[in-house]
Amino acid sequence: AQTVTQSQPEMSVQEAETVTLSCTYDTSESDYYLFWYKQPPSRQMILVIRQEAYKQQNATENRFSVNFQKAAKSFSLKISDSQLGDAAMYFCAYRSGGNTPLVFGKGTRLSVIA
Amino acid sequence: NAGVMQNPRHLVRRRGQEARLRCSPMKGHSHVYWYRQLPEEGLKFMVYLQKENIIDESGMPKERFSAEFPKEGPSILRIQQVVRGDSAAYFCASSPRGIYEEKLFFGSGTQLSVL
Numbered sequence: 001a002q003t004v005t006q007s008q009p010e011m012s013v014q015e016a017e018t019v020t021l022s023c024t025y026d027t028s029e030s031d032y033y034l035f036w037y038k039q040p041p042s043r044q045m046i047l048v049i050r051q052e053a054y055k056q057q058n059a060t061e062n063r064f065s066v067n068f069q070k071a072a073k074s075f076s077l078k079i080s081d082s083q084l085g086d087a088a089m090y091f092c093a094y095r096s097g098g099n100t101p102l103v104f105g106k107g108t109r110l111s112v113i114a
Numbered sequence: 115n116a117g118v119m120q121n122p123r124h125l126v127r128r129r130g131q132e133a134r135l136r137c138s139p140m141k142g143h144s145h146v147y148w149y150r151q152l153p154e155e156g157l158k159f160m161v162y163l164q165k166e167n168i169i170d171e172s173g174m175p176k177e178r179f180s181a182e183f184p185k186e187g188p189s190i191l192r193i194q195q196v197v198r199g200d201s202a203a204y205f206c207a208s209s210p211r212g213i214y215e216e217k218l219f220f221g222s223g224t225q226l227s228v229l
Contacts, residue, residue, distance in 0.1 A: 006156075042222065043203060043222055043223050043225075044220065044223075045157075045207075047217055047218075050217065091156055091157070095214045096214060097214050100214060101170065102157075102159070102207075102218055104149075104156035104157045105156050106154075106156045107155070
């Protein structure tokens, strides 16, 4: 079974600084997708960024980028120029082919210090 | 185009009562997924449904829990004879075709509290 591990229960960053959230996963599949979701206090799950496993180029969405290391099964999220609105729980997730469900890590709570 | 709508947002039940959680997927989406989130935990998959069919219920507890997604109307997650351990946030997500490349759109969840 696929598993997703986020080893940092909590992280903090100063406003305008950069922070990296870690995620590793375990799979025997070669084709899959990886996701980072943000969950603010409102509880809404918001997709931050998505990476296709077959693409070597790291995905980027404005201030959010990933470092995807397929051989190491690592998928970290980098947030640049952190803003107060970035404070939230961040979940790493994995999904492989077929009708398989999205598998989530336990999350990292990010605090942004003004 | 309204997003995924879940209601109620908060639901309080006493032990032994039934809880019914509703999810209306985004327009045009025929695939629905239910997840449960315990405090300080990630989302755990429960069940995946397509219109009138259960595709994968590997995450559903064997007893007291059931789900449906009828041809007309919302998807329903039903919990019979609730116990305190059922207290959690229940999220619904939908997608157009159910393929793994697709982005899942999530609702805001229903917070179930069992007294």
